[in-house]
Amino acid sequence: MSTYKRVNYHDIDPVSGGMHFLREPLDSEKIGVTITRCEPNWKSRPHDHAENGHEEIYVLIEGTATVVIDGDPVGMEEGDAVWIPPEATRQIRNDDEEAAFVLVSAPVSIEPDEGDAEWSTDGFVG
Numbered sequence: 001m002s003t004y005k006r007v008n009y010h011d012i013d014p015v016s017g018g019m020h021f022l023r024e025p026l027d028s029e030k031i032g033v034t035i036t037r038c039e040p041n042w043k044s045r046p047h048d049h050a051e052n053g054h055e056e057i058y059v060l061i062e063g064t065a066t067v068v069i070d071g072d073p074v075g076m077e078e079g080d081a082v083w084i085p086p087e088a089t090r091q092i093r094n095d096d097e098e099a100a101f102v103l104v105s106a107p108v109s110i111e112p113d114e115g116d117a118e119w120s121t122d123g124f125v126g
Helices: none
Strands: 019-021 032-038 055-062 064-069 072-077 081-084 090-094 099-106
Touching (some): 032 090, 055 064, 055 090, 064 099
Antiparallel strands (some): 032 099, 055 099
8 A cells, every 4th residue: 555645736627717626636634735726817715714723825836926814915926935824814816927826724624513524615716
């Protein structure tokens, strides 16, 4: 039995136009990783994770974009990373060109009554 699992995000169907959620395909129990390809002028829904203690790190790997955190626009360039605490409201706003993010998230956001972990995508409807 292997000690690792490999996937290619291009093989994962995108949600909301460009978000490739990798947690389930990688069988991760505690860490979420999402590749987000943002089309020009794309934006996510403002949201927070105060209720579930879900913190995130956004790493911009291509292009430029703005992440609005608690109303404060944080301009990001390729290579920039920003940590966002659970209670902060966040929203990605893309500029006039395509951009790409790696979003790292922990812990798993929702524990349904059945005890099976489920990933919340509420904040990512563009």
